Amino acid sequence: xxxLLVVEPxxxxxxxxxxxxxxxxxxxxxxxxxxEAVDHLDRxxxxxxxxxxxxxxxxxxxxxxxHLQSYADWQQLPVVxxxxxxxxxxxxxxxxxxxxxxxxxxxxxxxxxxxxIRQIAExxxxxxxx
Amino acid sequence: xxxxxxxxxxxxxxxxxxPLQSMQLISQLLVGDNLDDDVRSQQQAQLLQLSQRTLExxxxxxxxxxxxxxxxxxxxxxxxxxxxxxxxxxQPWLLSRQRPIRIYNRPLHPVYTRRRLINQILRSxxxxxxxxxxxxxxxxxxxxxxxxxxxxxxxYNSDLTLDGWQRLGSAQFASHVQPLPDNPSSSGFExxxxxxxxxxxxxxxxxxxxxxxxxFELRLPxxxxxxxxxxxxx
Numbered sequence: 001x002x003x004l005l006v007v008e009p010x011x012x013x014x015x016x017x018x019x020x021x022x023x024x025x026x027x028x029x030x031x032x033x034x035x036e037a038v039d040h041l042d043r044x045x046x047x048x049x050x051x052x053x054x055x056x057x058x059x060x061x062x063x064x065x066x067h068l069q070s071y072a073d074w075q076q077l078p079v080v081x082x083x084x085x086x087x088x089x090x091x092x093x094x095x096x097x098x099x100x101x102x103x104x105x106x107x108x109x110x111x112x113x114x115x116x117i118r119q120i121a122e123x124x125x126x127x128x129x130x
Numbered sequence: 131x132x133x134x135x136x137x138x139x140x141x142x143x144x145x146x147x148x149p150l151q152s153m154q155l156i157s158q159l160l161v162g163d164n165l166d167d168d169v170r171s172q173q174q175a176q177l178l179q180l181s182q183r184t185l186e187x188x189x190x191x192x193x194x195x196x197x198x199x200x201x202x203x204x205x206x207x208x209x210x211x212x213x214x215x216x217x218x219x220x221q222p223w224l225l226s227r228q229r230p231i232r233i234y235n236r237p238l239h240p241v242y243t244r245r246r247l248i249n250q251i252l253r254s255x256x257x258x259x260x261x262x263x264x265x266x267x268x269x270x271x272x273x274x275x276x277x278x279x280x281x282x283x284x285x286y287n288s289d290l291t292l293d294g295w296q297r298l299g300s301a302q303f304a305s306h307v308q309p310l311p312d313n314p315s316s317s318g319f320e321x322x323x324x325x326x327x328x329x330x331x332x333x334x335x336x337x338x339x340x341x342x343x344x345x346f347e348l349r350l351p352x353x354x355x356x357x358x359x360x361x362x363x364x
Binding site: 112 | 147148149150151152154155156158159162164165166169172173176179180226227
């Protein structure tokens, strides 16, 4: 079973997202902030993909992405950003997103769940566990 | 309402966006046929809670601006009864976030006030904490100060600082991006509205920071008779 990490502070959103992902065969674990996310990744080497909000308590999502890129083990880990911010609201060049490991950026109100599932399936299966 | 007009749309928009995003996602899940029966029921219940909470927020906005004729008539109200009723109404929401409430009841004289506004204030205060669970229950106590009565809500999970609280009371609060550090997507608007509603009742909602968490205090004038209440309106 492919393991995903959902980094989402909002209880209702995280619960729905994880229920949806579990229902199509993904295993999920949840972190509510950047520190918890790093702890999960440390403990669970089988995580194949991270889905993260950018607005997180204390350290924001960009700080998390930077942190992941500073470790060789996690540099190949694909990240899907699922955020309440539009991409244009984040002052980051396209190349920076790629450097941060972000393979997909989705603005929450525009989320199409069935499309997300297809994208995640493709990405996760193409990524070995770290 | 004293928020600057230019900020109002931004604040309300941000506050409504969060539950709407969750409702949209849950609706997409419910349309599909992958969920098993238990998960489907849980998500349906979540959808119902989110829509109710969102409607309550919108309603409380109307209450802030409503004229006296649009508000319920003041009536003899027992504060501890309002707290108990509010806790029962909020039970599904609090249970889903593993946040029990412990109410330390004590006998109080009924005061002459608007029960629905108190209910709305308590809802905002009792759900103000972030979605990060705490093993400590929220504790509610009552005090009778003679001229006033108060409800004290001790929340060990609240992350609101005194500075954040003061900003929530100012007209420019919307420019303060994250008044609730552990709940970054919230503008704190619901608490701002709760403060306005407390003012409408002639009372006050205050925050007393503690080493762990906070204590909110809703203090209301103890007006025991309708005639005194009417006189105070002048």
